[in-house]
Amino acid sequence: MSACAREYSDMSVEAYATVMAAVADGHRGAPDGLSLEIGTSRGGTALGALQQLRRIYGPEPPPFITVDPYGGKAHYRTDTTACLDGATGRGIYSESFYQHMKRVLAEFGNHHHFSLTSTDFISALLARANLWQYGKPRLLSGFAYILLDGDHNATTIDLEVVHLYPHLCSGGVMLADDVNHDPKTVPTLRARGLPFELLLDGRMAIWRKR
Numbered sequence: 001m002s003a004c005a006r007e008y009s010d011m012s013v014e015a016y017a018t019v020m021a022a023v024a025d026g027h028r029g030a031p032d033g034l035s036l037e038i039g040t041s042r043g044g045t046a047l048g049a050l051q052q053l054r055r056i057y058g059p060e061p062p063p064f065i066t067v068d069p070y071g072g073k074a075h076y077r078t079d080t081t082a083c084l085d086g087a088t089g090r091g092i093y094s095e096s097f098y099q100h101m102k103r104v105l106a107e108f109g110n111h112h113h114f115s116l117t118s119t120d121f122i123s124a125l126l127a128r129a130n131l132w133q134y135g136k137p138r139l140l141s142g143f144a145y146i147l148l149d150g151d152h153n154a155t156t157i158d159l160e161v162v163h164l165y166p167h168l169c170s171g172g173v174m175l176a177d178d179v180n181h182d183p184k185t186v187p188t189l190r191a192r193g194l195p196f197e198l199l200l201d202g203r204m205a206i207w208r209k210r
């Protein structure tokens, strides 16, 4: 795996390696399942995951979906080269992140980007929308791998988990990054009763569906 893919992500080496291992584990447990990444930024984790899928499946890997509305979302880190919002002086995920993602993922025919918030993507999934690939429709369900790395507040992560977990295949893996960003996130998730483990000093949550 290219060092270069990780350079396009803000994740630490350990966090990035955990995500890549989850892609392989999920697809080992649920072969041919869909993959979903909420929150794609410059495309770092998506690029590494797409490279993994190509290694696992060869030239026709199953669909990999990214969901990110871009456009002025607040950047949580300060030590980055993020564009600055002229009004607030805070870092934002600007259009340049979107363009970077498009460039680095362009060669992967199984990549499908949705410029939506996760809430709107979930509405499409609940409406039983079909995704087309290789000339065939495929219900937006049956995920082998899901990464939640979009809006890091407790309410949004909870909504994503509640609606997406039922669509995770048995044998599939779901991760949520930065669950320590909002102190309400872990207690809210625990109250849902869907068992998960915390990794990386409580930063990342992982669900392994049996």
Ligand SMILES: C[S@@+](CC[C@H](N)C(=O)[O-])C[C@H]1O[C@@H](n2cnc3c(N)ncnc32)[C@H](O)[C@@H]1O
Pocket: 008, 009, 010, 011, 038, 039, 040, 041, 042, 043, 044, 045, 046, 067, 068, 069, 070, 071, 073, 093, 097, 116, 117, 118, 119, 149, 150, 151, 156
């Ligand atoms: C931490 S970055 C993702 C980093 C990426 N996974 C990586 O490591 O390469 C968070 C991204 O989530 C997006 N985002 C923020 N709110 C969102 C929402 N409600 N739904 C989907 N994406 C969202 C932001 O635009 C931003 O690009």
